[in-house]
Amino acid sequence: xxxxxxxxxxxxxxxxxxxxxxxxxxxxxxxxxxxxxxxxxxxxxxxxxxxxxxxxxxxxxxxxxxxxxxxxxxxxxxxxxxxxxxxxxxxxxxxxxxxxxxxxxxxxxxxxxxxxxxxxxxxxxxxxxxxxxxxxxxxxxxxxxxxxxxxxxxxxxxxxxxxxxxxxxxxxxxxxxxxxxxxxxxxxxxxxxxxxxxxxxxxxxxxxxxxxxxxxxxxxxxxxxxxxxxxxxxxxxxxxxxxxxxxxxxxxxxxxxxxxxxxxxxxxxxxxxxxxxxxxxxxxxxxxxxxxxxxxxxxxxxxxx
Numbered sequence: 262x263x264x265x266x267x268x269x270x271x272x273x274x275x276x277x278x279x280x281x282x283x284x285x286x287x288x289x290x291x292x293x294x295x296x297x298x299x300x301x302x303x304x305x306x307x308x309x310x311x312x313x314x315x316x317x318x319x320x321x322x323x324x325x326x327x328x329x330x331x332x333x334x335x336x337x338x339x340x341x342x343x344x345x346x347x348x349x350x351x352x353x354x355x356x357x358x359x360x361x362x363x364x365x366x367x368x369x370x371x372x373x374x375x376x377x378x379x380x381x382x383x384x385x386x387x388x389x390x391x392x393x394x395x396x397x398x399x400x401x402x403x404x405x406x407x408x409x410x411x412x413x414x415x416x417x418x419x420x421x422x423x424x425x426x427x428x429x430x431x432x433x434x435x436x437x438x439x440x441x442x443x444x445x446x447x448x449x450x451x452x453x454x455x456x457x458x459x460x461x462x463x464x465x466x467x468x469x470x471x472x473x474x475x476x477x478x479x480x481x482x483x484x485x486x487x488x489x490x491x492x493x494x495x496x497x498x499x500x501x502x503x504x505x506x507x508x509x510x511x512x513x514x515x516x517x518x519x520x521x522x523x524x525x526x527x528x529x530x531x532x533x534x535x536x537x538x539x540x541x542x543x544x545x546x547x548x549x550x551x552x553x554x555x556x557x558x559x560x561x562x563x564x565x566x
Contacts, residue, residue: 290322294362295355317358319366320351338369340403373399377408384416392416407439411447418454430455430463440471456488464488479509486518499528
């Protein structure tokens with residue numbers, strides 16, 4: 262089966278170990294639109310009739326050969342939960358729709374991406390009302406778009422509109438895709454701004470949702486400690502600093518922060534095993550020099566393995 266690729270995208274790279282037929286040449290990765298059909302009965306008794314319902318799916322193969330399946334929404338863009346599908350099931354139950362991808366889906370995706378980019382540029386320039394308009398237009402096309410949701414949430418936080426930002430938070434925290442590695446920078450910025458806007462419960466729910474999804478690294482543990490510190494829960498702050506140091510004994514910000522808590526008698530806890538001795542504590546953990554301030558790893562990579 263030959264699947265047409267995005268005409269403006271770089272050529273697809275071959276999937277490792279796969280070959281087309283007996284030619285010995287690696288095949289291109291699968292990427293495009295497929296469809297399924299289901300027969301449904303409408304009406305009852307003598308008015309019963311059968312209709313065929315057609316559904317479209319976006320399928321993309323990653324470098325490991327895993328096929329990821331995502332439905333198209335009513336605006337013909339991939340949206341909603343993804344699942345994996347085997348190659349045999351794809352070939353058996355799905356029909357390729359290469360022309361539909363090129364003529365309908367790809368143009369919609371390109372237009373959506375351009376709107377989101379405009380919103381991001383407006384926000385970078387401080388043009389927050391224009392940014393809100395662009396992100397709103399993007400969400401009208403795909404209400405679960407991660408970049409648009411993050412962008413709109415950050416825009417509301419920029420304006421100090423915590424109620425509207427909370428609505429976006431409630432949406433994002435339910436979307437597993439919001440915590441994917443590809444969105445790590447937006448994830449960090451959003452969590453940091455929740456905390457800075459004193460939305461501490463939301464920040465903790467947000468970070469601990471990532472922790473529950475096994476996105477565990479030293480920066481994430483440190484950010485959770487910062488949020489607990491701001492809530493004056495010093496015992497939990499120390500607990501998460503210890504977790505950060507177990508994951509990375511060289512995490513200097515966590516060592517300084519833990520040293521500060523111990524020096525001030527704010528938390529009674531033993532240092533993690535094999536962790537190096539804490540460095541000198543900062544004078545004030547609320548000051549910019551505190552780990553987690555403007556120079557701290559709030560912008561780190563909590564999604565790293």
